[in-house]
Amino acid sequence: MRAGPSQDEIRRQNLGALLRHVHVHGATTRAELTTTLGLNRSTIGALTADLAGAGLVSEGAPKETGRAGRPSLVVRPESARVYAYASSIEVDRLRAARVGLGGEVLDRRDLDRPRGMDAAETAPLLAGALTEMHHQVAADARCVGAGVAVCGMVRRADGLVRLGPSTGWVDEPLGATLADALGIDLPVTVGNVADVAAFAEHARGVAAGCDNVIYLYGDVGVGAGIIAGGRRLTGHGGYGGYGGEVGHMVVSRDGARCECGSRGCWETEIGEHGLLRAAGRSEARGREALQAVFEAADRGDARAQVAVRQAGDWLGFGVGNLINIFNPEMVIFGGTMRDLYLAAAAQVRSRLNQVGLPACLEHVRLRTPKLGDDAPLIGAAELAFERLLADPLDVG
């Protein structure tokens, strides 16, 4: 008979499972861990001791207990001592953060990003912000790596931004450039912003426990992070795949020219440029300008109202198509798509109900992100935590 997994493999899996549980769920009693992980008490004790010895978790009494008897010890992630660098490169801003094990944002910096800034200019700015935070960290704290969320198609293996229509980036070696700029010997992992935000919302946000999720994320353009059958949809090339480019689903054969070179892409109707143009504000730019349109519509500005209704209609149209293709249990509207969804919910639902098949519509829930605009940062940090969670003590 084939041997089962080796003792080392089992130990690594169990360490990873325990650390992942407290990373995602926070402080957990030993009793809960025993039940949830299906391991006996002495094993949980031994694993916890190993992880505590490596400075990854701590143990202590629970904060309060309503029960009589000796309380079960609580295992907590060492959020202050173990952290990842996280960055989010958006069209109009750069965000840098330190995110502790457990997913808490410990420190952050926001910077403006002039449109047209290339990767070679962007990386030193982010590296500067991260280094500044680094100087304020306790000496015994440990950084496990850096993750970056960026709008565009990313080749995960080496952090190449293959194409960022909204930033204008083509074949930018962002991972390598940022690693150079940081000047530290740590892996830098780059992911698509919608993909990592979806991962964060799936792990610890509104989609926790859902196996089939579409997270629609808008900045200037629109992309989706898709969870199918409990796993990220990546397309060919695994996590370096380019799946989820729903913003470039063509919805109108004779539509407007898109920055990707095609015509009539969904994002020409629901993205920033299309909405501002429809509102008669072609010269405006940025999320504040979009919000001004939503506010104007709210105040009764007729042109803004038409623009918002039109965009909401197209939003429902495209989401209806995606629902027919994927049959998800949840659609999440993040970034500017959140704003548009909230401003035009009636139009979205009305068109969605026309386009979607009843069998697919009956169980789908429409939601806004629980992690809000932090989902890209927290998701970027997850890219860095993944290696630690796969092998917490580097058992090999």
Add this chain to the structure above:
Amino acid sequence: MRAGPSQDEIRRQNLGALLRHVHVHGATTRAELTTTLGLNRSTIGALTADLAGAGLVSEGAPKETGRAGRPSLVVRPESARVYAYASSIEVDRLRAARVGLGGEVLDRRDLDRPRGMDAAETAPLLAGALTEMHHQVAADARCVGAGVAVCGMVRRADGLVRLGPSTGWVDEPLGATLADALGIDLPVTVGNVADVAAFAEHARGVAAGCDNVIYLYGDVGVGAGIIAGGRRLTGHGGYGGYGGEVGHMVVSRDGARCECGSRGCWETEIGEHGLLRAAGRSEARGREALQAVFEAADRGDARAQVAVRQAGDWLGFGVGNLINIFNPEMVIFGGTMRDLYLAAAAQVRSRLNQVGLPACLEHVRLRTPKLGDDAPLIGAAELAFERLLADPLDVG
């Protein structure tokens, strides 16, 4: 530490892996099985003996050998003795077959199906054909179950056809009706035709070894079986999900009324009705009528040429959208989509290249099925074989 899997679990997995290998790949030497399955020679010998004892495989000398020395014994699936019933319910015909372990069609019957025939009329016809075949089977042969491929949205758990826009079926309990009509105590599993055809082409056809595949299947309407990350995309509800309804991706907001109740669905442009209407043959029906249009276009009939070019253009349009969403390595055109693709390959490719993102286009291959029109039947049989392969000796 957590215990590894039990001896029974390991044995069941190994028996399943060996049987699945010869089921998919046919006659295999013990030496190859040892290498492929990563088990030692004595284990392969023991597993083979168990499977042979249950009448699932046989062992013998290879048909020829170019090498000196004692040849490695060959393990073959007992295709003639172990079989599944397979049925395919198409809009204009019913097909029933006996498919042997190993995927060979051993016997078959084709029947016309008048449009409008409901499930209660269909099931006895299929059951009759299957029973007729049953009478010619050797006494020691064993049927492991029945699988059915049907166009429409299927709830796998109980074989309910939720909605078949092309057949007009709504909430038809096909699985139960066919089991009753067969009058045998065997499980009847129902699957969507595109889904099971994709599974068959992925297991033993043109997409073997590909992890990200879209199998586009046309009958009167159009659906897709999608493999993402090596697994079937099902959507919410697991294998009872309704994912892959790409024919109801709306491509034209003001397009023609679709049988699903919506407007401008992709299948109104590339399905049978749209193509025949565009060719000025609204009264015609069926695959022969479609083929007559392709032949007329080939002979220079101007109206047929316009219709074929238009449909090919829409085919490329929708496939381009799906490529941007899924980033697959292969798209397979099956059923009437094969005919349309071959008749209008230039239009398909031209529009596809406009709509698809270059990073997604560069590695995608367009193919026709290797299993041809038998893919639905072979895929239907796979539904029945799945239980046997999961636990060949019913180890429990």
